[in-house]
Amino acid sequence: MANFKLRLTTNGQNRKGRLMVECTPTDGANKGKRGYITVDGLTNPAYDKSSWNEKQGLFIAGEDAPANNQIVKSLLETLNTIIESCNVESAAQLKELYTNGVQIQAKKQITLGEFVAHIVMEMKAADVSSNTELYNTLHNILKGENRKGAFKSKIVMTFTPAVYNGKTLYDTPLSELSNAHFVAFGQWIIAEHKGCGYKNLMTTFKAVVNKANERFGYSINLTYRFRKSMPKPMVKPTSTAKEKLYAKGQQVTMLSSSELEAFEDFDVSTLITNGNKRNIRLAQLYKDLVLLMYYTLARPADVISWKNREHYDAETNQIVYNPHKLRNRQSNRYVNITLNNKAKAIVDRYNGKSKGGYILPLPMNETCWDITNQFHAWDTKKKGTESRINAFLKKVAAVLGFTVTDLSLYDFRHTAITHAVNAKELTAFEIAQRAGTSVEMIEKHYYNGIVA
DSSP states (O other), X not given: OEEEEEEEEOSSTTTTTEEEEXXXXXXXXXXXXXXXXXXXXXXXXXXXXXXXXXXXXXXXXXXXXXXXXXXXXXXXXXXXXXXXXXXXXXHHHHHHHHHTSOOOOOOOOOBHHHHHHHHHHHHHHTTOOTTHHHHXXXXXXXXXXEEEEOSSSEEEEEOOOOEETTEESTTSBGGGOOHHHHHHHHHHHHHTSTXXXXXXXXXXXXXXXXXXXXXXXXXOOOOOOGGGGOOOOOOOTTOOHHHHHHHHTTSOOOOOHXXXXXXXXXXXXXXXXXXXXXXXXXHHXXXXXXXXXXXXXXXXXXXXXXXXXXXXXXXXXXXXXXXXXXXXXTOOOOEEEXXXXXXXXXXXXXXXXXXXXXXXXXXXXXXXXXXXXXXXXXXXXXXXXXXXXXXXXXXXXXXXTOSOSSOOHHHHHHHHHHHHHHHTSSOHHHHHHHHTSOHHHHHHHTOSSOOO
């Protein structure tokens, strides 16, 4: 038997700038004696560490990377077949058997699933995090997996993936894709995946096909007008007021006034069974963060990134900030909020406790981030923080028996805006100003005349 390891050689007269398979016998007289097999047949490979991921053994840059990865994969499969069928005693013997056997052929029959995985890898290598999550979600859905972050772990649920003509879309070669596959995927999302993420999944699927057309010269034309088939929330005659609000508000979920009061009064330390002081402190911090969202109508990213000196004026008791969502659109619009007594109590509770100078001393806020230059690193940390808080909120929802079992950060923003609308003390314009959004969004999602 022998172990394989792909190595990108950067030194040595005979092997410099080449991709080699390092073969090391694990038993017999030649145990530990290495040998090398050059990976031939690659198309315009970039032999540098910025284009080659050594840990995963894949090319991560260049338009020919997917095809080259197929060649590498085929070579390793061939070597495994030789070892399994022959009595290989040395790396040299393996190389001889391979050289005199079936040579691998360059091919661009990469499957849809493999290509999406490659796109994700490319984006991560280039530190482009804006749409990585969309492509990664598409990859998992095509594969038949649904991954959700948990409080201390990640849950992976499997299901039957989308299929067309007896073959899963994940395993369908790009060259075979057609409009019929696109239609089948949309129908599968509605029928089997309950329409969850329909728009994003279909849009990302189409983007993947467009990338395939550009890279490999395909002419796959997706003409299916999938938006016309987009599932809509249904309001039944027997629906409760809560259900009507959910449907009318384009799937906006929220807590009732009584549920919010129960959350405010809830002792989060009861969730921590081992009495660990750090976990109790984090649980209380998570609770205060979402309540601060509710009291200020702000988004999670903004509350996480508020700083004491930059955004909070203790004399006037005001928070002044430029929302991240608007900042990404190069907007100079600022939001000015006067804190109520409950919000002020939260801000005062953590005064001076963040090493990074932030209002809330989250673990990620031990660092003072320069988001202009460190956006991708900050965004990754932020998403991890949000995932842990969402897992915490689901535990609270289960304990308190909330209607919204899949409770998340954004439900507190939805709740705050809906409660503000139903209180009828502010105009839509005033609410939009405080929430850092538009009147159109308020009217579309929240103005429905149903009292929560």
